[in-house]
Amino acid sequence: MVTYTLKVIEVRTETEDTITLCFKQPALRKIKYLAGQYLTLIFRINGRRYIRPYSFSSAPLVDTGLEVTIKRVPNGIVSNHIHDTITIGDSIEVMQAMGDFVCETPRAQVFLWGVGSGITPLISISKQILATSHKTQVYLIYGNRNHESTIFLDQIENLQKVYPEKFVVKHFHTKMKINQNNLGLIEGRIDQTKALNILQELGHLEDASHYICGPTGLKESVKFALKTLDVMPNQIFIEDFVLIKDPKDFEHVKTQNVKLKFEDQDYNLEVIKGKSILESALDAGIELPYSCQTGNCSTCKATIITGGSKMIGLSKERDDLLEAEYLLCCTHPLTENVYLEVN
Numbered sequence: 001m002v003t004y005t006l007k008v009i010e011v012r013t014e015t016e017d018t019i020t021l022c023f024k025q026p027a028l029r030k031i032k033y034l035a036g037q038y039l040t041l042i043f044r045i046n047g048r049r050y051i052r053p054y055s056f057s058s059a060p061l062v063d064t065g066l067e068v069t070i071k072r073v074p075n076g077i078v079s080n081h082i083h084d085t086i087t088i089g090d091s092i093e094v095m096q097a098m099g100d101f102v103c104e105t106p107r108a109q110v111f112l113w114g115v116g117s118g119i120t121p122l123i124s125i126s127k128q129i130l131a132t133s134h135k136t137q138v139y140l141i142y143g144n145r146n147h148e149s150t151i152f153l154d155q156i157e158n159l160q161k162v163y164p165e166k167f168v169v170k171h172f173h174t175k176m177k178i179n180q181n182n183l184g185l186i187e188g189r190i191d192q193t194k195a196l197n198i199l200q201e202l203g204h205l206e207d208a209s210h211y212i213c214g215p216t217g218l219k220e221s222v223k224f225a226l227k228t229l230d231v232m233p234n235q236i237f238i239e240d241f242v243l244i245k246d247p248k249d250f251e252h253v254k255t256q257n258v259k260l261k262f263e264d265q266d267y268n269l270e271v272i273k274g275k276s277i278l279e280s281a282l283d284a285g286i287e288l289p290y291s292c293q294t295g296n297c298s299t300c301k302a303t304i305i306t307g308g309s310k311m312i313g314l315s316k317e318r319d320d321l322l323e324a325e326y327l328l329c330c331t332h333p334l335t336e337n338v339y340l341e342v343n
């Protein structure tokens with residue numbers, strides 16, 4: 001696991017529960033990244049190592065520093081640790097940039113669909129495209145409770161001033177009534193009907209791509225609207241901040257004892273039904289490598305030598321994995337003789 005140490009040069013308050021950490025780019029070992037990718041932060045809290053990915057809210061060709069934006073999650077260990085303890089001058093260990101939620105060659109129209117903290121990769125992509133691609137029209141469709149909880153409202157308004165033709169924003173607010181002073185707002189959630197209306201109003205969809213980052217409701221609504229309009233799957237990109245597990249997939253999963261080999265040492269591990277092998281190993285103090293915990297990055301890849309296992313919650317097809325290769329953040333044992341090696 002290649003790591004870097006970054007210095008915090010600013011901590012910016014975005015909303016009541018969201019801050020941005022700004023890091024100085026190291027002079028020598030610079031972090032290379034693409035708009036839409038994420039940075040993985042590593043902390044030691046009460047003796048235990050915690051690793052969490054945060055999408056860049058900065059854009060590589062626009063911002064000089066590196067920025068990530070963190071929303072407090074109720075009872076969340078790392079997000080609250082960052083909010084409560086990190087200050088200017090602190091050094092934080094990070095991994096190299098990762099992620100495939102990127103837009104390297106933008107189409108004529110790029111639709112960015114986000115809710116809440118899902119804006120982070122989308123603001124990065126917006127800034128990058130607007131600054132570098134003269135032909136691309138960018139649409140941001142962004143849902144929040146109200147103005148006060150809208151992350152990056154100022155940045156968005158500035159971008160609209162600088163790029164009035166190329167950047168169109170539709171704000172959805174669930175806790176605000178539309179009146180004479182805010183006619184530009186749309187009341188309610190971004191649901192299937194409203195997503196469809198927006199696409200019909202704005203889009204020439206043949207040469208468009210769609211980036212979605214937010215809760216399941218947003219993802220399903222936008223996907224439904226896009227499917228209705230025959231938008232091809234290769235035009236749709238999704239970033240998940242959390243792994244969604246369907247209880248039905250656990251039907252044949254039981255609590256099992258698993259053996260694993262890591263750095264030439266063998267461990268016996270009880271994997272309780274519902275927990276992944278990665279979560280169980282981390283709970284047992286085995287510091288396996290990982291980052292996204294959503295089946296995307298492959299940092300937790302292992303080879304199953306014996307026994308049956310299954311991956312649950314993968315939101316993307318992973319046809320790059322060999323038959324015996326599993327992502328431990330999503331892997332659950334099916335039989336009692338599972339033995340695996342962490343590569």
Ligand SMILES: Cc1cc2nc3c(=O)[nH]c(=O)nc-3n(C[C@H](O)[C@H](O)[C@H](O)COP(=O)(O)OP(=O)(O)OC[C@H]3O[C@@H](n4cnc5c(N)ncnc54)[C@H](O)[C@@H]3O)c2cc1C
Nearest residue numbers: 052053054055069070071073076077078079117120241292
């Ligand atoms: C690719 C990627 C990019 C991400 N980018 C960002 C980002 O830009 N900004 C940001 O704030 N977060 C982002 N996250 C989420 C972030 O990595 C952490 O998961 C989040 O900060 C919670 O960590 P925690 O340690 O505070 O909570 P934990 O202690 O890990 O979790 C506490 C509880 O909250 C639930 N939970 C975890 N994350 C969320 C969430 N996001 N929303 C609702 N419930 C949750 C967990 O299931 C658990 O039940 C990203 C995640 C991924 C995979």
Ligand code: FES
Nearest residue numbers: 291293297298329
């Ligand atoms: S930690 Fe990223 S795929 Fe498992």
